[in-house]
Amino acid sequence: MNDNIRKIDLADRTVILVGTAHVSPESVEEVRRVIAEETPDRVCVEIDAGRWKAMTEKRNWEELDIMKVLKEGRGFLLLANLVLASFQRRLGASFAMAPGEEMKVAVEAAEAAGIPWSLVDREVQVTLRRAWARSGLWKRSKLLATLLSSAFGNEEISKEQIEELKKKSVLDDLMGELAKELPSVKEVLIDERDRFLAAKIMEAPGRKIVAVLGAGHLPGVEARIGAIASGEVGTDVSDIASVPGKPWFGRLAGLAIPAILVALIVVGFVKSGATMSLALLAKWLLIHGVAAAIGAALAFGHPLAILAAFVGSPVVMLKPFVSIGFVAAWVEAVVAKPRVRDFESLNEDIQSFRGFWRNKVTRILLVFFLTTLGGAVGNFISIGMIGLKVL
Numbered sequence: 371m372n373d374n375i376r377k378i379d380l381a382d383r384t385v386i387l388v389g390t391a392h393v394s395p396e397s398v399e400e401v402r403r404v405i406a407e408e409t410p411d412r413v414c415v416e417i418d419a420g421r422w423k424a425m426t427e428k429r430n431w432e433e434l435d436i437m438k439v440l441k442e443g444r445g446f447l448l449l450a451n452l453v454l455a456s457f458q459r460r461l462g463a464s465f466a467m468a469p470g471e472e473m474k475v476a477v478e479a480a481e482a483a484g485i486p487w488s489l490v491d492r493e494v495q496v497t498l499r500r501a502w503a504r505s506g507l508w509k510r511s512k513l514l515a516t517l518l519s520s521a522f523g524n525e526e527i528s529k530e531q532i533e534e535l536k537k538k539s540v541l542d543d544l545m546g547e548l549a550k551e552l553p554s555v556k557e558v559l560i561d562e563r564d565r566f567l568a569a570k571i572m573e574a575p576g577r578k579i580v581a582v583l584g585a586g587h588l589p590g591v592e593a594r595i596g597a598i599a600s601g602e603v604g605t606d607v608s609d610i611a612s613v614p615g616k617p618w619f620g621r622l623a624g625l626a627i628p629a630i631l632v633a634l635i636v637v638g639f640v641k642s643g644a645t646m647s648l649a650l651l652a653k654w655l656l657i658h659g660v661a662a663a664i665g666a667a668l669a670f671g672h673p674l675a676i677l678a679a680f681v682g683s684p685v686v687m688l689k690p691f692v693s694i695g696f697v698a699a700w701v702e703a704v705v706a707k708p709r710v711r712d713f714e715s716l717n718e719d720i721q722s723f724r725g726f727w728r729n730k731v732t733r734i735l736l737v738f739f740l741t742t743l744g745g746a747v748g749n750f751i752s753i754g755m756i757g758l759k760v761l
Contacts, residue, residue: 374390375404380595381599383576386404387583388580388582388583389585397472398472400472401476401479402475405580408580410576410580411485412488413476413480413485413487413488414487414489414581415476415477415582416581416582417473417489418489418491418493421494436708436731436735437700440699476580486576490571491563491567497559497562504558563587565607565610567581567583567587568594569598569604569607572595572599572605631654654683654756655684657751657752657755658683658752659679659682659748661747662682662695662748663680665695665698666737669733670736671733672705674701675698675701676698679741693738695740695742695743696738699737706734708731719732
């Protein structure tokens with residue numbers, strides 16, 4: 371067997387791990403061959419139910435409620451998912467095959483041979499949301515910047531480079547890049563998925579299991595299976611299978627900036643009276659509003675959305691759990707409502723940097739993200755300037 375196939379003989383069963391590159395024609399043929407030769411009792415594939423549905427069913431983007439996504443705090447996640455989809459489609463287009471084709475082939479081969487199969491990966495939404503929960507705005511910005519540079523880079527991808535991905539796989543290569551940029555979330559992006567995959571493979575019934583997974587998971591999953599077989603660890607992954615709720619101090623974090631501002635303004639009042647306090651408040655509103663408006667403008671938002679970003683600062687001050695990005699995005703959605711053709715062309719538009727800005731659906735997300743980022747920059751600048759003046 372080659373380096374991308376690991377046969378693990380345990381006391382009561384055999385597990386065969388097949389490492390693949392998600393857009394490699396050679397991987398597709400290798401998957402077919404291994405399943406035909408080994409005739410396992412069950413085939414496990416490294417994909418989650420959500421991605422499997424997206425691969426096998428046409429996504430009806432017209433059903434997307436963009437404002438509901440933003441209200442539920444999933445705007446960053448949807449934007450990241452769209453960029454990730456663009457990255458994988460770009461690689462797949464280089465070889466006239468869809469990303470994850472070897473996973474579909476594994477299922478088709480299993481069904482043709484009458485072999486039961488299982489989806490054994492954790493939902494990608496859970497993975498991203500768990501990473502999001504460990505990241506502040508700056509880390510999220512860095513994560514999206516890494517995704518964007520990967521998705522829309524002009525570098526040509528050779529067949530040899532695709533085969534090199536057998537050492538990592540497409541999704542896992544990108545996850546690895548994100549982990550490198552954000553070491554604090556490496557455990558979520560890589561280690562937890564290795565643990566989850568190994569547990570689900572070991573829970574699968576049958577004396578011989580063939581598991582098809584990105585080759586980047588081979589070392590981690592193989593080691594984890596050995597630990598499970600020896601009784602060192604169990605297969606319970608309930609602690610990493612969902613997104614934990616925010617702790618009370620996390621829920622109160624949205625009050626931190628207003629609290630600091632109020633404290634500085636109170637200090638200004640004590641030192642110099644009401645005139646100083648009003649001047650400090652006006653300075654914060656101006657700096658925050660201008661920075662947020664610049665963010666909306668960079669997203670090529672509608673002029674009214676840019677204006678909303680500027681004048682929405684008092685709303686954020688009075689309602690700290692309302693994002694200035696949400697205010698601007700809501701106005702953008704109202705005055706530049708996406709048309710049916712924007713939803714219909716979404717898959718095509720996310721293939722290019724220009725398309726991301728042109729499509730009205732993704733532009734709403736960009737207005738939300740860049741306005742939020744601009745407002746955060748404005749807060750830090752204004753707090754620094756006010757603090758220096760007061761203290």
